[in-house]
Amino acid sequence: MKNFKPWLPAMLSIIILLIFLGVWHLATLPTQGTIDPNLDPEYAKLLGASAAVGQKSTMPTPADVLDKLWVNVKDPFYDHGTNDKGIGIQIAYSLARVSLGFGLAALVAIPFGFLIGMSPLLYKALDPFIQVLKPISPLAWMPLALYTIKDSAISAIFVIFICSIWPMLINTAFGVSTVRREWINVARTLEVKPLRMAFKVILPAAAPTIMTGMRISLGIAWLVIVAAEMLVGGTGIGYFVWNEWNNLSITSVIVAILVIGIIGMILDLLLGKVTKWVSFKE
Amino acid sequence: MASFSNPFDPNSKLGKGCQCGQHNSQAAHDEAEAMNTQQLGDRAVEGAIMRALFPHDETRRNFLRTVGAGTAFAAISQFLPINFMQEAFAETGGALEKTKLKVGFIPITCATPIIMAAPMGFYAKHGLDVEVVKTAGWAVIRDKAINKEYDAAHMLSPMPLAISMGVGSAPVPWTMPAVENINGQAITLALKHKDKRDPKSWKGFKFAVPFDFSMHNYLLRYYLAEFGLDPDVDVQIRSVPPPEMVANLRAGNIDGFLAPDPVNQRAVYDGVGFIHILSKEIWDGHPCCAFSASKEFVTTMPNTYQALVKSIIEATAYANKDENRKSIASVIAPANYLNQPVTVLEQVLTGTYADGLGGIQKVPTRVDFEPFPYESFAIWILTQMKRWGQIKGDVNYQKIASEVFLATDAMKLMKDAGLVPPKSNTKKFFVMKKEFNPAKPEEYIASFPIRKA
The missing domain is CATH 3.40.190.10 (Periplasmic binding protein-like II)
Structure with missing residues (x-):
């Protein structure tokens, strides 16, 4: 493979972005709708601008979205009552929920995955359960959680927990079970105690795989939070989306999508850094 | 005031006129007797129970004639905590058990009284600090209300009936102290x-x-x-x-x-x-949304419950006045409440609206706000639930209706608020020109050619 200049990928990204924005802008440009000459101005006043002008598309242009984004980012922490808080506060709520649900899942999944990985028998016995529970959508868990837990805040966290536990569990188990035999054999010949072997040999060897599982899980947790908050409501970025959808404000929904994406990327980058830090080169 | 006529009196007249014959209505007679509110409240509670147990005048009278009013009352109070209910009802102005409340709502104009009562100070007037919480959907608001995350909630008027009967959810005794809006x-x-x-x-x-x-x-x-x-x-x-x-x-x-x-x-x-x-062209004056709370809330926090319902009734009365509609529209439009363009809400509330076909319609009664939960509304809803197969088997229409739709309470609270409550717990009405008689629900269902039951 030929080497390329280091600035080339960044430049390519920017070009792709510009093309995308350009297409978007052209596609959503307000068609000079013909104003119906018979339309009663009194009547037109009662309608939305787009309906009155006879414009088909209500898709916002990139400029609209940037405007809205600026409005939201300018004052992210305002609090106009229970149902109207700034986007910063909403994100903080969502992040708190995610870290709680994800943290609990990690606390359960990693030790448990370790055990399963050490014992091929357990691995095989539990595999069907994990495979059945893994693909269940967060929205399917929600009614059950609301009904049994009887608290919507805890239900939301439970749903994040139950959805983000599986990738971590599977990856931990897989990582632990595939540690190279030679390393374990060497440790055995040196008469290393089991607990010490677990922490000094197996854990470091399996760490990169475990971290990969955690990254997948955190991604899932961030996906789930939006769905859960849309359903349960109250606070969070998911509620923000729902509230703006309620007002059919596609502009704000796109802003929220952008924000959700960026936060998700930051979370993944952070865990990526940790992964680099725990893995070692042979 | 039929509801306050004494159901323990076997000699009271059923038709017009009062029991002593000197007044031209029972209401006039009652006023002449000048009962204090306490007695009136007690009597209303006893009356509601007596009526619920013996919905037919004939049966109730025969029973009373045979055993006498005193015995009847003693017998009934053995099985039902009448005293407790009277106390629950009577302690007007007593200390509030809880002042910080959460009330859930769905962002639609039906919830207008519930929502505006917060920013416009109707809750505060009765010493309540109410947080109105926007909720995503009816199933969620039901679950949150059942789980006690909300002290009371905005619901669709059939929901308290369905919840009480355990249709579509676990059965929890639920009540509907007030209707929010009619039509709309x-x-x-x-x-x-x-x-x-x-x-x-x-x-x-x-x-x-x-x-x-x-x-x-x-x-x-x-x-x-x-x-x-x-x-x-x-x-x-x-x-x-x-x-x-x-x-x-x-x-x-x-x-x-x-x-x-x-x-x-x-x-x-x-x-x-x-x-x-x-919808008013289908049934003019139909109830739609409701203010609801669990029976447990009503009985364990009677003062709070009364203060809350009074706030709602007053807000509803305020919302019903045409001249207030425009200002209400701008109060409930922001993102904290309905999150809608003001002009949309104004068109809904004032009834001067664009119909989508190029015309401007003027229907001032497009939506109205009347709190009184007529029991006959409940019975009609139950007939439709049965008609479309949501409930099956025998339904004790009158019993469920009076247990869930708290018409008697509403009468008293409306009076307290200086409003004129309707004369009766039930009323006849027409749905698409067909009369509904609440006394004959089964016949009503059978009269429809298209039905599931």
Whole structure:
């Protein structure tokens, strides 16, 4: 493979972005709708601008979205009552929920995955359960959680927990079970105690795989939070989306999508850094 | 005031006039007796119980004649905590058990009194600090209310009945102390159907209603059936949360909906639909949404409950005045409450609106706010639940109605608030010109050619 200049990928990204924005802008440009000459101005006043002008598309242009984004980012922490808080506060709520649900899942999944990985028998016995529970959508868990837990805040966290536990569990188990035999054999010949072997040999060897599982899980947790908050409501970025959808404000929904994406990327980058830090080169 | 006439008196007249014959109505007689509120309240509670146990005048009278009023009362109070209920009712102005409350609402104009009572100080006036919390959908608001996350909640008026009976959820004794609004819904169709104004041509349409247990569902089914369409066979009716309705109408997933406002007006505002008819053309004065609370809340926190219902009743009365509608529209429009353009809400509340076909309609009674929970409303809802197979078997209409729709309480609280409550717990009404007689629910169901039961 030929080497390329280091600035080339960044430049390519920017070009792709510009093309995308350009297409978007052209596609959503307000068609000079013909104003119906018979339309009663009194009547037109009662309608939305787009309906009155006879414009088909209500898709916002990139400029609209940037405007809205600026409005939201300018004052992210305002609090106009229970149902109207700034986007910063909403994100903080969502992040708190995610870290709680994800943290609990990690606390359960990693030790448990370790055990399963050490014992091929357990691995095989539990595999069907994990495979059945893994693909269940967060929205399917929600009614059950609301009904049994009887608290919507805890239900939301439970749903994040139950959805983000599986990738971590599977990856931990897989990582632990595939540690190279030679390393374990060497440790055995040196008469290393089991607990010490677990922490000094197996854990470091399996760490990169475990971290990969955690990254997948955190991604899932961030996906789930939006769905859960849309359903349960109250606070969070998911509620923000729902509230703006309620007002059919596609502009704000796109802003929220952008924000959700960026936060998700930051979370993944952070865990990526940790992964680099725990893995070692042979 | 029929509700306060003494049901323990076997000699009171059933028709016009009072028991002593000197006044031309029982109400006048009662006023002359000048009871204090305490006695009146006690009597109202006893009366409600007596009526619930013996809904037929004939049976009740025979029973009273045989055993005497005192014995009857003693016998009944053995089984029912009448004293407790009287106390619960009587302690007006007593200390509030709880002042910080959470009340859930769905962002539609039906919730106007519940919402505006917070920013306009109706709750505060009665010493309550109420947080009104926007909620995503009817199933969620039901679950949150049952789970006690909310002390009281905005519901569709069939929901307290369904919850009490355990239809669609676990059975929890639920109550409905006040109706929120009457009328205020509409059938909206996609613009492409603007030439299909005859419901007979709607075969194969896909409709949306907000919830299975909603007036919207029953009114739409009723309307379609009157035009010879079987709502379970000829069309498809799905339950779609109100905010998603306009988006679905735009996408062509549905052909129309019977929905609460502002959804209908919003469809016009966004140029995707037109208002076919207002729900008042199906049944003028139909109840829609309700203020509801669990029976447990009513009995364990009687003072709070009364203060809360009084705030709601007062807010409802305020909202009902035409001159207040515009200012209310601007109070409830911000993102914290309905999150809608002010002009949409103004059109809904003032009744001067664009119909989506180029005309401006002026219907000042498009939506009205009347709190009184008539028991006959409940009975009609129950007949429709049975008609469409949501409930099966024998239904004790009167008992369920009076247990859930707290008409007697509402009378007293309306009086306390300086309003004039209706004279009776029930009233007759017409749905598409067909009279409903609450005394004969089964006959009413049987009179419809299209039904499931």
